[in-house]
Amino acid sequence: MTTGTVLDGRRRESLARMIAECAVEPARADWARAVCGVCVDAVTGVDGAALTLRSGARTQEVLGASGPWAAVLEELQYTLGEGPGVEAFATGDPVLVADVRTSQARWPGFAGSGTTAGVGAVFAFPLRAGGIGVGTLDLYRRRPGGLSADALADAAVLADLTTIALLQHTERSGENGLRGVISYEDVNMATGMLAAQLRIDLEDASARLRAHAFATDRSVLDVAGDVLARRIPLDRLTG
Incomplete structure (x- = not known):
């Protein structure tokens, strides 16, 4: 065994201990935030991190972030x-x-x-369990x-360790641990409402919500809240 191999093994063990120490956090959002903090501390050159569950282009939940900027x-x-995270999840490869x-x-x-938001570089790693994508770790x-x-190398190892820890944490916490710091349930509800009232498919409804959010320089979550509260006339979301 070469010295480099020994050092690599020791480094992985060190990273594994750091992730394992996050397990003391009882709530999943706190656990995910702690994991993101570990990533920022452990990966040289990284200023922020976010851990996100994904199941498609329109479905995601931010479990935790190292701070408001990453969120x-x-x-x-x-x-x-x-973006990089969206592509990493879709392809299954780091971006x-x-x-x-x-x-x-x-x-x-x-x-x-x-x-404009102040990001210069992004490194997105897919989280995969048994060949199935479950989310991304975005640095x-x-x-x-x-x-x-x-x-x-550290980032790739952390992505693997985080996937394992995420599955273990979910098994321990059950359904009560599934909510993250940013939930897009309102977006899904607003998309469904828009699709039903305008008689369009969900993809078109989602695209219109996103387009309105981008045009008004707001988050799609805020726009969805206005749609549900009927503060935005539907004719402003047509076309």
């Missing part, structure tokens, strides 16, 4: 329906973006809005620039 960026990806400003063709909305950096090979 805003995660919500921004949901509102726009695009590493060293300079968000250069991704205009890839994600027109996120490249501009993300840069954010304020300045453009890639991560070192060691930092990327």
Whole structure:
């Protein structure tokens, strides 16, 4: 066994202990927030992290974030329906973006809005259990620039460890531990209401909610709340 292999093994054990220590948090949102904090502390060059459950382009729940900035960026990806996390979940492969400003063709909305929100680089890792995607671990950096090979290795290991810990935490906490810090249940309800009243499919209804949110520089969660409260006339969401 080479020295490098020993060091790699020790590093993984160290990261595993850090994630395991988060298990003392009783609530899943607190646990997820603690995991995100570990990622920011452990991965050199990372300024924020978010842990998100995903089951499709329109369905996600932010379980935890290292702080408000990371939570805003995660919500921004949901509102726009695009970004590194969305792509990482869809493809099952890590999406590493060293300079968000250069991704205009890839994600027109996120490249501009993300840069405005202060993100320079994003590193999104899919969380997979038995070949099935369950979410993503998104790491954010304020300045453009890639991560070192060691930092990327740490991030990949943390994504694997987080997937295992997430499944274990869910088994222990049951249904009461399923709610995150940002739930999009209202968005799903508003999408269904809009689809029924305008007699359109759910994909079209979702696209209209997102388009209105983007045009008015608001989150889709806020727009959904207005739709449910009937503060937005439906004719403003048509076309």
